[in-house]
Amino acid sequence: MRRTPARLAGTVLAAAALVLTGCSGGGGDASGGSGDGGTVNVVASTDVYGSILSSVGGDKVEVTALIDRPSQDPHSYEATARDRLAVSKADLVVLNGGGYDSFMEKLAADEGVPEDDILNAVEISGLEGSEADHSEEEGHSEEDHAEEDHADAGHSHEGHSHGSFNEHVWYSPEAMGLLAEAAAERLAELDPDAAETFRSNAADFNAGIEDINAALAAMRPVADGRDVALTEPVPDYLVEEAGLHNATPSDFTEAVEEGADVPPQVLKEMQDLVTGGSIVFLGYNEQTSTPQTEAVREAALAEGVPVLDFSETLPEGQDYLQWMAANTGAIEGVLQ
Known part of the structure; x- marks a missing residue:
């Protein structure tokens, strides 16, 4: 889902004001869904994306982050049975993409998660090279990528090439602002009664992003x-x-x-x-x-x-x- 970034003016929200809520670690209770307790069940590949979805969703979402400890490396992480169960019960899956958290892409594919129920941060980012990276990924299985020779395509993690595109998109505040807006729109579709809450929370999040961008510009x-x-x-x-x-x-x-x-x-x-x-x-x-x-x-x-x-x-x-x-x-x- 590609959204046009909202240009926020006026009052900005200090970064310290947003608190991570409703975000459990890997293996947490993922039984809640949009039809259970009135909350949307979100599963994120890492706690970075879990935090952003918690900021946007507030108490209307239940977020599970599969990777939430520094000792866990997304490049080499092996999904557990509990991870698979969590994804199977998810209303919305959030991942980085670009080969960074391929375990999550595979889980979502194995569990038949519809494309509309996946937020891919790389695809949403709008960063230079992200669309080319996505098109290269399409139509290829994990096995295909493992077998392909990408000697001229740049660097890779654990044998999975990312080409010249830097997949660490969460270090782009602007890209994460876009993700927050995309999350608000998808959550609004899943829980229309809370649509304005989601959009307001995304606007607050983007106010914090604007603070960071202003500091960087200075x-x-x-x-x-x-x-x-x-x-x-x-x-x-x-x-x-x-x-x-x-x-x-x-x-x-x-x-x-x-x-x-x-x-x-x-x-x-x-x-x-x-x-x-x-x-x-x-x-x-x-x-x-x-x-x-x-x-x-x-x-x-x-x-x-x-x-x-x-x-x-x-x-x-x-x-x-x-x-x-x-x-x-x-x-x-x-x-x-």
Whole structure:
């Protein structure tokens, strides 16, 4: 579902005001549906999307996030029988797409979830390359993708190529605003009596997104295209919106994304970049750390280069807006 982003003016909602409600972890009770207790049963691949749907749905939805702990890696996650049961009972399924959470795409396909009952964040994002990525995915099974040779198509996770498109779309606040609006419209179809509530909640969420976007825009004159290095391209959209440039060697990124060892000469190139005095900070993904990314982190710390941690799931006790505002604030703090 593609929606036109609402341009919100006037009063904006502080990120701290939205609280994650009704979002249970993987294996939670997914028995409630639109016909049971008057709530819409939503199953999300990760707690990031669970948080956004909880913000939009409020107490009119029951949200189950299959991945809700930092120790769980969506790229290699293996769905459980409880996950399958949750998806089978879902009124609405929310996933990242783009090959990031392929386990969820497979669950939805296996359980026969109608396309209209799936919100795919990559497809909704409107980000450059997302439509091409989607069209490449269509008409191919998981087995087909595993067998295809994508040697020239860019990086992959666990053997699943994503081409040149960065699938970590939840680090684009604008894209998540679009997702919130799409969620409001689909929830309104599932529960028409609460339609205005959903749309109002989505507007409040987008007010928080506008706050974050305003903070990012204010950084750009200071950032002025300066370089950063990232052990993984997870926060790349946020970095770009702040006016910074990801200077990480492409061969380093590709090796990490493929789960392969970084060649020694490429590791040295990355370490030289980090210690050469040209980068503003090193962005580090501690959830998928390896001895080589840890070595890069240690090199940065030894040189006095700021290291910012960026995760793939929500920190405990924070919702999406609070988390992304904190990430934005961390970048701002380094630039100052």
